[in-house]
Amino acid sequence: MSELTQTIYVIDDDEAMRDSMTWLLEGEGYRVACFDSGDAFLGALRPDLRGCIVLDVRMPDMSGLELHEKLLALNCMLPVIFVTGHGDVPMAVSALQRGACDFIEKPFHNEDLLSRIHRALALDTEISARRQRDHEISHRLDQLTQREREVMHLVVAGKLNKQIADTLDISMKTVEAHRARVMEKMGVRTLAELVKAVMSFEDQTRGTA
Known part of the structure; x- marks a missing residue:
């Protein structure tokens, strides 16, 4: 189970996929927020967001990889799980090398996605604790x-x-x-x-x- 402040941000242009993920994740007790494009998510992005991102690699206008690059540039620390088709695996591996948390190939088993999300949320908890610790150290140094x-x-x-x-x-x-x-x-x-x-x-x- 995730912390109360954590949300899973599903970013996919496919409405059926968004609905399916929402049904699955809310059924497991997670908070879910869906976006149909990278621009829509960037419009809602705040420094204090907690949780993880489930991101489709292939989207029109702005691909998942392009969004990931923008998030890196904005110093967004939310763990990213890429959802890929079979031909997108090399791109997903490249994204892992650029700091993504994980990727999963379609079609996938629900249990596989849930286990990845569980790990991503645990990583988010570690990142949040580290940032809080660093903030306290910075304050003391001042x-x-x-x-x-x-x-x-x-x-x-x-x-x-x-x-x-x-x-x-x-x-x-x-x-x-x-x-x-x-x-x-x-x-x-x-x-x-x-x-x-x-x-x-x-x-x-x-x-x-």
Whole structure:
């Protein structure tokens, strides 16, 4: 079962397919929202949407692959499951390499689609938790003074207090005071926790730049 905030966004120009998926997914207790084109979905897109996208590869005007590229450019993090015909598998594989979550070939068994959706929603939960964690770390980093940031980066780089004091031309006692305030403001108790928080945030920032 999905979280209350999660919705499955079905994007397909085939009305019969949209109706069929809605019947299946709502019957399993999921929230469903359907769109007949990529443009229609883009018009409803918001940064706080949660869930996953079930996207047909072949649609007029804007194909599923073209929509996926636009979503990547907009930094949309919703997991995407492509629905493909047999001849579209190479395109679907290419989409996986570009960050799509999964694909399924038509005709498919309902259980296969449901298992993919279950995995996609679990991935969405992980992504949401990571973004919330990164937001909290960013907020804590903003509370640091410039000197505390300098000390923190040297600490994370593995420098000893004496080396930090020499590098910044300050006393050991001052380094210890800054270091204690960094730990307090960052909400961590150990050096390992500090290193993990900073490195995770920096990796995420580089990945979305």
